[in-house]
Amino acid sequence: MTGATQRVADALRDAIEAGTYPPGGALPSSEDLAKAHGVAKVTAQKAVNQLAAEGYLTVVRRQPARVAEGPRRLSVVRDRKVYRDQIGYYFDQNAKPWGAIGTPTRGVATPPAHIADLLGTPRGRDVMTRTRLMAPKGSKVAHQVAISYIPVPVVAEVPAVGSSNTGPGGIYDRFEEHYGGPLEWRETVSARQSTSEEQTQLQIPANSSVLVVTREARIASGRTAVVVEVNETTMSAARFAVSYPIERDSSAGWSSTGGPRD
Known part of the structure; x- marks a missing residue:
């Protein structure tokens, strides 16, 4: 994972844990996340995929990523x-x-x-x-x-x-x-x-x-x-x-x- 991807993943993780994105709620699109964090769209998508692998997000093709209803404890x-x-x-x-x-x-x-x-x-x-x-x-x-x-x-x-x-x-x-x-x-x-x-x-x-x-x-x-x-x-x-x-x-x-x- 590149430094930029890690930075975005950490920021999103902190936001999820702080309740900024509540369980069941949708994340902004990868394009919007990229603009917000000053990175390429592919970098933002990699960060989203990382959090999905960690159990924080549910990702369905052609739909916005959503915060998992039962976050990993x-x-x-x-x-x-x-x-x-x-x-x-x-x-x-x-x-x-x-x-x-x-x-x-x-x-x-x-x-x-x-x-x-x-x-x-x-x-x-x-x-x-x-x-x-x-x-x-x-x-x-x-x-x-x-x-x-x-x-x-x-x-x-x-x-x-x-x-x-x-x-x-x-x-x-x-x-x-x-x-x-x-x-x-x-x-x-x-x-x-x-x-x-x-x-x-x-x-x-x-x-x-x-x-x-x-x-x-x-x-x-x-x-x-x-x-x-x-x-x-x-x-x-x-x-x-x-x-x-x-x-x-x-x-x-x-x-x-x-x-x-x-």
């Missing part, structure tokens, strides 16, 4: 395991090569009530936030919004987690170094209507639904366990699905003789 694989590479811990193998769009931000904000409850923080009290917009390499549109909520007393106890540069391994390594033990995590997956801010961040239409993965990080402090962070990752429900393997319990064992064990 990307899977967020949650398999009850945490992984680690040279950068640090990660939880979604599909998103391992992703990176931040723009500079991650830090701030102080009042968390949603359910986040405050998980943190053990009184509702209405501010906590520290760290926000990242994440996407595959080369994408200009965020696919996920990840916000870490950290209680102010925890930041005071572990100042490095409040720094702009938290060092190798990020905040999780700083927690484990400070408390001298391993973190444990628990996730909850839910769905809800997107906020106006999320619609802007993810470039999704108004009234869109989002998938939300809420992960609490807990670590032992003396004889008690402390929730040191809650991370909430939000993504378009129209573009993502949560996938995970089913593990066999010991009661569901299978024997080599070809049937269930007694």
